[in-house]
Amino acid sequence: MRTVEFDAVVVGTGPAGSASALVAAKKGLKVLVIERGPEPGSKTVSGAMIRIDEVGKVFGTDIPIERQVKRFKVIIANGGDRVNLDFPVSGLGTVGRRKFDAWMSSKAEAAGAVVITKTSVTGIKRTEGGIKVLTDRGEISTGRVVLAEGANPILSMSLRIRDDLTPEDAVQTAKEVYSMPQTEVTKRMGLSADTDGEVWRVIYVNKTFGAGFLYTYKDAIAIGAGAPMKSMIEKKYQPNVMIEDFKEDLGLKQLLSGTSLREYSAKIIPESGFPYCKAGIDNVYLAGDAIGLVNPLTFDGIGPAIASGVIAGNAVAEGWDPRKYEEALKYDPLIKSVISSRKLVKQLLSTGEKYVTLLPEIMKRWASGDLYGIRELVSENAWTILKDLTLLMQVRK
Ligand SMILES: Cc1cc2nc3c(=O)[nH]c(=O)nc-3n(C[C@H](O)[C@H](O)[C@H](O)COP(=O)(O)OP(=O)(O)OC[C@H]3O[C@@H](n4cnc5c(N)ncnc54)[C@H](O)[C@@H]3O)c2cc1C
Numbered sequence: 090m091r092t093v094e095f096d097a098v099v100v101g102t103g104p105a106g107s108a109s110a111l112v113a114a115k116k117g118l119k120v121l122v123i124e125r126g127p128e129p130g131s132k133t134v135s136g137a138m139i140r141i142d143e144v145g146k147v148f149g150t151d152i153p154i155e156r157q158v159k160r161f162k163v164i165i166a167n168g169g170d171r172v173n174l175d176f177p178v179s180g181l182g183t184v185g186r187r188k189f190d191a192w193m194s195s196k197a198e199a200a201g202a203v204v205i206t207k208t209s210v211t212g213i214k215r216t217e218g219g220i221k222v223l224t225d226r227g228e229i230s231t232g233r234v235v236l237a238e239g240a241n242p243i244l245s246m247s248l249r250i251r252d253d254l255t256p257e258d259a260v261q262t263a264k265e266v267y268s269m270p271q272t273e274v275t276k277r278m279g280l281s282a283d284t285d286g287e288v289w290r291v292i293y294v295n296k297t298f299g300a301g302f303l304y305t306y307k308d309a310i311a312i313g314a315g316a317p318m319k320s321m322i323e324k325k326y327q328p329n330v331m332i333e334d335f336k337e338d339l340g341l342k343q344l345l346s347g348t349s350l351r352e353y354s355a356k357i358i359p360e361s362g363f364p365y366c367k368a369g370i371d372n373v374y375l376a377g378d379a380i381g382l383v384n385p386l387t388f389d390g391i392g393p394a395i396a397s398g399v400i401a402g403n404a405v406a407e408g409w410d411p412r413k414y415e416e417a418l419k420y421d422p423l424i425k426s427v428i429s430s431r432k433l434v435k436q437l438l439s440t441g442e443k444y445v446t447l448l449p450e451i452m453k454r455w456a457s458g459d460l461y462g463i464r465e466l467v468s469e470n471a472w473t474i475l476k477d478l479t480l481l482m483q484v485r486k
Contacts, residue, residue: 105377112402130190156286
């Protein structure tokens with residue numbers, strides 16, 4: 090079997106992988122990036138909302154944005170009872186992952202990294218001189234490896250760097266993308282221009298307590314829903330049924346009527362990870378979803394993946410001890426915020442359902458002038474609110 094040599098090998102062309110490859114290649118390393126999909130982004134659930142500055146400061150500002158998000162909607166829904174907040178925003182954009190991942194990967198290539206696709210990494214072996222990366226197309230000799238393999242980190246788990254994901258630590262999501270002409274997206278969403286976008290974040294209760302979203306792309310609308318995997322298993326609730334219920338509850342069927350379903354996907358989001366698992370062992374560094382760096386409060390995974398990828402790129406280039414790598418991760422503001430949000434989210438998963446009932450009820454009582462009723466509701470729930478506020482005060486930047 091043919092063996093080739095590189096200073097560093099990066100597994101995955103997601104945001105974490107491309108960021109680490111870009112940084113390491115810029116520092117002069119001979120870097121190989123390996124992606125199992127036919128092209129970057131083809132294996133990733135299709136699209137997302139990004140914070141433009143978090144991406145721009147690493148990869149440049151020519152981001153292939155689908156739409157600039159101009160309006161952000163927060164919906165708290167308990168059946169027919171809802172609270173809707175709607176406000177203008179800036180600095181946010183929507184991206185399609187095929188174009189976005191290909192763009193990030195091209196930036197790593199422009200910095201000197203070599204990217205190969207249609208190749209799966211099947212194992213990592215220590216040798217006397219370094220590390221052997223095993224793939225379904227041959228072996229690569231290298232000194233350092235970044236595992237940016239996403240939410241199902243088989244290699245990281247097989248190396249025992251992190252434990253298997255358990256239902257307690259994961260959110261099951263389902264997503265659908267509906268195609269329509271660009272002007273139709275603009276019209277149906279009531280937007281002012283074909284480049285403007287809208288994003289929804291929804292907290293709701295159906296068979297389980299869950300969260301959902303709506304994103305506008307250039308020529309499509311994406312919707313998604315997610316719920317704690319443990320409660321989905323307990324209630325035998327399937328992802329495809331969850332997304333049907335979500336559409337029904339939010340009245341989305343009407344919004345999407347007459348359009349064609351372009352994509353359905355179901356994926357897990359890890360809700361725990363580093364620092365409860367290691368982020369590296371000698372010369373092997375984990376980044377992004379592989380160590381569970383999705384912010385469970387804001388659902389941002391791309392920013393923290395890029396931030397950890399940049400740190401991994403520096404670690405690879407300078408041969409950091411794994412402890413130095415982990416310390417650097419802990420000091421990054423985005424990653425700090427992910428870690429410090431987890432406690433609150435764990436608690437909200439047990440108490441959050443209460444707010445979904447409470448907030449619309451408070452608004453209803455306010456509308457009917459029942460201020461004493463609001464006082465009663467708040468005092469009945471004061472202990473829960475206080476506990477949650479205490480954890481909110483621990484969220485760090
Ligand atoms: C439904 C849903 C909606 C989301 N919405 C948002 C959002 O709006 N905003 C946001 O910021 N985040 C969002 N996220 C989270 C975000 O997608 C992830 O946090 C982010 O993609 C993580 O980046 P990554 O580089 O760690 O992993 P990934 O993007 O998953 O990339 C991993 C790559 O590694 C490749 N790979 C894996 N194993 C191998 C192997 N053995 N050999 C070769 N290649 C391999 C994969 O094919 C993939 O291309 C969402 C997630 C889901 C599931």
